[in-house]
Amino acid sequence: xxxxxxxxxxxxxxxxxxxxxxxxxxxxxxxxxxxxxxxxxxxxxxxxxxxxxxxxxxxxxxxxxxxxxxxxxxxxxxxxxxxxxxxxxxxxxxxxxxxxxxxxxxxxxxxxxxxxxxxxxxxxxxxxxxxxxxxxxxxxxxxxxxxxxxxxxxxxxxxxxxxxxxxxxxxxxxxxxxxxxxxxxxxxxxxxxxxxxxxxxxxxxxxxxxxx
Amino acid sequence: xxxxxxxxxxxxxxxxxxxxxxxxxxxxxxxxxxxxxxxxxxxxxxxxxxxxxxxxxxxxxxxxxxxxxxxxxxxxxxxxxxxxxxxxxxxxxxxxxxxxxxxxxxxxxxxxxxxxxxxxxxxxxxxxxxxxxxxxxxxxxxxxxxxxxxxxxxxxxxxxxxxxxxxxxxxxxxxxxxxxxxxxxxxxxxxxxxxxxxxxxxxxxxxxxxxxxxxxxxxxxxxxxxxxxxxxxxxxxxxxxxxxxxxxxxxxxxxxxxx
Numbered sequence: 001x002x003x004x005x006x007x008x009x010x011x012x013x014x015x016x017x018x019x020x021x022x023x024x025x026x027x028x029x030x031x032x033x034x035x036x037x038x039x040x041x042x043x044x045x046x047x048x049x050x051x052x053x054x055x056x057x058x059x060x061x062x063x064x065x066x067x068x069x070x071x072x073x074x075x076x077x078x079x080x081x082x083x084x085x086x087x088x089x090x091x092x093x094x095x096x097x098x099x100x101x102x103x104x105x106x107x108x109x110x111x112x113x114x115x116x117x118x119x120x121x122x123x124x125x126x127x128x129x130x131x132x133x134x135x136x137x138x139x140x141x142x143x144x145x146x147x148x149x150x151x152x153x154x155x156x157x158x159x160x161x162x163x164x165x166x167x168x169x170x171x172x173x174x175x176x177x178x179x180x181x182x183x184x185x186x187x188x189x190x191x192x193x194x195x196x197x198x199x200x201x202x203x204x205x206x207x208x209x210x211x212x
Numbered sequence: 213x214x215x216x217x218x219x220x221x222x223x224x225x226x227x228x229x230x231x232x233x234x235x236x237x238x239x240x241x242x243x244x245x246x247x248x249x250x251x252x253x254x255x256x257x258x259x260x261x262x263x264x265x266x267x268x269x270x271x272x273x274x275x276x277x278x279x280x281x282x283x284x285x286x287x288x289x290x291x292x293x294x295x296x297x298x299x300x301x302x303x304x305x306x307x308x309x310x311x312x313x314x315x316x317x318x319x320x321x322x323x324x325x326x327x328x329x330x331x332x333x334x335x336x337x338x339x340x341x342x343x344x345x346x347x348x349x350x351x352x353x354x355x356x357x358x359x360x361x362x363x364x365x366x367x368x369x370x371x372x373x374x375x376x377x378x379x380x381x382x383x384x385x386x387x388x389x390x391x392x393x394x395x396x397x398x399x400x401x402x403x404x405x406x407x408x409x410x411x412x413x414x415x416x417x418x419x420x421x422x423x424x425x426x427x428x429x430x431x432x433x434x435x436x437x438x439x440x441x442x443x444x445x446x447x448x449x450x451x452x453x454x455x456x457x458x459x460x461x462x463x464x465x466x467x468x469x470x471x
Contacts, residue, residue, distance in 0.1 A: 017308065145470050
């Protein structure tokens with residue numbers, strides 16, 4: 001069973017619908033005991049980093065998340081969830097969770113696309129990712145697959161944490177983390193078949209990890 | 213590089229797919245959920261649903277369609293038609309849409325754009341604008357005027373100025389529909405699309421006039437649009453979405469080709 005973290009800045013329902021479609025048992029919850037009993041945790045997020053962090057701090061879920069990571073529970077951050085797993089976000093000048101080192105930065109509107117035109121911010125739509133190191137999440141997914149992004153800020157962890165990058169004006173980190181602790185800037189729950197495959201891979205990893 | 217998007221638009225009336233606003237009689241052409249799922253499986257990059265239900269009572273049927281779509285397709289979709297308040301926006305977003313499209317509701321009350329952006333984020337707010345070409349004048353310096361009610365009512369607003377206003381109010385995206393080109397299948401209104409794409413920094417969807425892959429290619433290249441909206445050329449089987457995408461991609465545009 002996967003726990004989808006329930007807080008006000010999440011797109012929990014979209015994630016739940018995708019998992020339901022895949023037949024993956026899941027629950028939207030803020031209950032620490034339920035989260036502790038899950039095979040893995042999905043940490044979604046939409047909106048602004050500052051508000052998302054406030055929600056986590058007010059509810060104490062920041063500590064719940066950190067404890068679970070400490071205990072080795074697999075975690076998948078999505079979008080704003082991916083961003084606030086880092087130390088800091090430029091959005092609302094936010095001190096974030098610090099589960100992974102690095103900061104989250106605003107796209108530079110002076111960057112240009114391959115056609116020479118300035119990039120439009122937010123980065124909204126489908127884009128390819130380039131895998132930089134092996135990752136169970138991407139197992140079986142074609143390198144040409146694209147994912148759906150909607151964001152104005154991008155994660156910038158140290159290079160050793162970068163699993164895949166995307167290019168929008170310049171190259172930025174699209175997946176960061178390491179085994180069992182992952183974060184994706186795009187929305188797998190809205191990325192069609194490749195996105196669903198990524199979620200299925202995450203669940204398979206979680207089940208495997210809980211057996212080990 | 214970001215892929216350009218191909219977006220089929222589905223008009224829904226009383227829970228059924230119809231031929232659309234412009235046609236008298238609103239002929240039933242299928243089940244919207246079934247059709248959306250087919251387009252999703254065929255590589256549509258996003259889907260737009262437009263509620264043309266006449267009565268308030270039928271709104272519930274439409275929201276039910278939105279919910280069923282949300283549990284069957286896993287790409288973004290937006291919903292428009294009859295959006296006049298933040299509560300209308302909330303209802304379709306809660307039902308599972310990523311984005312909500314507001315058109316005449318924003319013309320009558322521009323504040324709904326900023327209220328929606330504050331409540332749900334700019335990425336969730338699309339402003340649809342219906343535009344007609346007119347004589348250039350002091351009020352309409354670009355020669356493109358905003359219209360509502362399917363083009364029957366002229367609003368005395370310049371389309372380029374309105375586009376900038378929408379962006380300033382927090383719209384995340386603009387869908388620019390040429391009433392002159394709509395239904396002609398002669399191609400999108402490229403001058404209008406380009407003028408608006410150059411006037412704002414948010415993404416612009418070209419709408420109205422798609423009759424061939426070349427038209428779509430023109431909209432996302434010369435027209436400066438980041439997406440092309442299509443309707444009848446796929447609804448009646450003239451093209452499939454994979455046909456269109458392959459041909460446009462072969463012309464040199466960057467599209468999502470694996471789905």
